[in-house]
Amino acid sequence: MDRICIDELKIFAHHGVFEHENINGQNFYVNAVLYVDTEKAGLTDELEHSVDYGMVCGVIKEAMTQKTYKLIEAAAQAVAVAVLKSSPLIVRTDIEIRKPEAPIDMEFGSVSVKISRSWHTALIALGSNIGDSKSIIAEAVKKIEQNEYIRNIKQSSLIVTKPYGYTEQGDFLNGALMCETVLSPHGLLDLMHGIENEAGRTREIHWGPRTLDLDLIFYDKNIISEPDLTVPHPDMQNRDFVLRPAAELMPDYVHPVLGCKVSELLERLNEK
Structure with a gap:
C-alpha cells in the first residue's frame, strides 16, 4: 500500500x-x-x-x-x-x-x-428472548451506531427462531450486524459486553434466556482462539439463526477455517 x-x-x-x-x-x-x-x-x-x-x-x-x-x-x-x-x-x-x-x-x-x-470488518450476531426483544435489539444497534470507533453499519432482517441448546425457553428474535471498526477484537468485545450489561443481560444458564445476546462471529479473516474469545464463532455453521442473517449481509465471505462461503454453509445446513 x-x-x-x-x-x-x-x-x-x-x-x-x-x-x-x-x-x-x-x-x-x-x-x-x-x-x-x-x-x-x-x-x-x-x-x-x-x-x-x-x-x-x-x-x-x-x-x-x-x-x-x-x-x-x-x-x-x-x-x-x-x-x-x-x-x-x-x-x-x-x-x-x-x-x-x-x-x-x-x-x-x-x-x-x-x-x-x-478499519476492520466485523460481523455481530444479535439475539433476544426476554422483554420487548425488537426494542432491545434496536437500542443495542443504536448504541453501536453512535460509537465513535464504528462506521458503515448494515443490519439484517430480524427473524424468529426456536431456542438452541437449552430448549426450555421462549422463541428468540435474531439478526446480525456488519460494520467497520477501528477497535481490536477485544476492544469490540468489551463494547458488546457493556451494551449487553446495560440491557440487563445475565449469564445464569448456558444457552439460556437473555434480554440481549451479542456474539462476535467474524473479524476480518482473523482466527482467534483465546479463553475469552474465539473467532470465527466455533458453532456458527450449525446455527440457522446465525447463518441466515449472516448470509443476507455477506453471502460471499469465506469462512477462514472451513473454507466455504457463508451462503454455502447455510445451504449445507438446510440440506441436513
Whole structure:
C-alpha cells in the first residue's frame, strides 16, 4: 500500500498528567503515515483521487487541541481515529506523538507514543428472548451506531427462531450486524459486553434466556482462539439463526477455517 507521510507537525497543546501541563501547555510533534492507494492520483494528476495532506494536518491539529488528555496514548488514539475518518481513501494510519518537553528530571531527547490503527470488518450476531426483544435489539444497534470507533453499519432482517441448546425457553428474535471498526477484537468485545450489561443481560444458564445476546462471529479473516474469545464463532455453521442473517449481509465471505462461503454453509445446513 502506498503511503503519504507527514513529519514533525508542530502543535501546541495541553496534555499531561500534571496540572501545570494542562494549564501552561507545551509543544508536541506529530508524525503521521497515511496508507492510501495513490495509483489513480498518479495517473490522473487529480487531487480528488488522493488525500489532501493539508486537510489532514488541520484534522490532526483539531484532534490534538479540542480536548485535554492526561496521556499521549489517549491523544494518539484520538488523532488516529480522526485521521481515519477524514477520508474514505485512508485505510490505515500510523501515528507518533513526540513530547520533547515532558516533565522528566533527566536529560533526554524526546518521549513518544507510536500506534497503528485501521478499519476492520466485523460481523455481530444479535439475539433476544426476554422483554420487548425488537426494542432491545434496536437500542443495542443504536448504541453501536453512535460509537465513535464504528462506521458503515448494515443490519439484517430480524427473524424468529426456536431456542438452541437449552430448549426450555421462549422463541428468540435474531439478526446480525456488519460494520467497520477501528477497535481490536477485544476492544469490540468489551463494547458488546457493556451494551449487553446495560440491557440487563445475565449469564445464569448456558444457552439460556437473555434480554440481549451479542456474539462476535467474524473479524476480518482473523482466527482467534483465546479463553475469552474465539473467532470465527466455533458453532456458527450449525446455527440457522446465525447463518441466515449472516448470509443476507455477506453471502460471499469465506469462512477462514472451513473454507466455504457463508451462503454455502447455510445451504449445507438446510440440506441436513
